Amino acid sequence: MSDTTRRRYPILYSVQRWNDGKWFYGGFFIILVVLIVIKQVQHQSIVSFIPVTVLDGVVLVAFWLMQRISYIDVSNDGLQIRYLLRHIELPYTALARVRRQPLEVAFQPAERRRFVNRFVRRLGRGPAAYIRLDRRRADLIETAERQLGPRLVAGADIVIPIVGVDDFVAQIKGRLRGQSS
Numbered sequence: 001m002s003d004t005t006r007r008r009y010p011i012l013y014s015v016q017r018w019n020d021g022k023w024f025y026g027g028f029f030i031i032l033v034v035l036i037v038i039k040q041v042q043h044q045s046i047v048s049f050i051p052v053t054v055l056d057g058v059v060l061v062a063f064w065l066m067q068r069i070s071y072i073d074v075s076n077d078g079l080q081i082r083y084l085l086r087h088i089e090l091p092y093t094a095l096a097r098v099r100r101q102p103l104e105v106a107f108q109p110a111e112r113r114r115f116v117n118r119f120v121r122r123l124g125r126g127p128a129a130y131i132r133l134d135r136r137r138a139d140l141i142e143t144a145e146r147q148l149g150p151r152l153v154a155g156a157d158i159v160i161p162i163v164g165v166d167d168f169v170a171q172i173k174g175r176l177r178g179q180s181s
Helices: 012-041 049-068 103-107 110-115 118-123 138-148 165-180
Strands: 007-010 071-074 078-083 086-091 095-102 127-133 157-160
Touching: 007 012, 007 165, 012 049, 012 118, 071 165, 078 157, 086 138, 095 103, 095 165, 103 110, 103 118, 103 127, 103 157, 127 138, 127 165
Parallel strands: none
Antiparallel strands: 007 071, 071 078, 078 086, 095 127, 127 157
C-alpha cells in the first residue's frame, strides 16, 4: 500500500445497526408499498398509509447514512475517527500504540459495564482496535472522550470494533514504527 493511499475502516456498531434495520424496516416498507398498491387498485383511500411509509423510509435512510458516516480513515497525516455525528482527528504523534483485542475486554471493569448494549454484546467476542493515546496528553484524552463518547473511550484507549481490524492494526503499527525511526 503506498503512502498516499487512504483507507477507510467501517465501524461495526453502525454496520450491525444497518444490517438489523434493513431487514425489519425494509420488510415493513415493502409491505406498506404493497398495501398502498392494493388500496389504489381497489380505489380506496391510502392517506393513512402515507405518513407511516414515509417515516419508515426515513428510518431506513437514517440507518444507511449512519453506517456510511461511521468509519476510521487512515491518511498520511493521522487518523480521522467518525462515528455518527461525532468525530476526532488524531495525528500519529498522539498515538502510543495500537493493538487487536476482543471488544468485551474493554467492558469488563465494573464502571464500564453500564455501556454494554445489545451491539456490544453481539460483537463482544470479536476483535476490536484498541488505539492507545499518549498519556502525557491528558487534554487529548479528555477531548477524545468528549468528542467520541464514553462507550468508545476507555481511559487512554479508544476502543472500536471495525471491519478489517488486522489490516488496520498492521498499517498503524507500520506507521508508528516508521515515525519512531
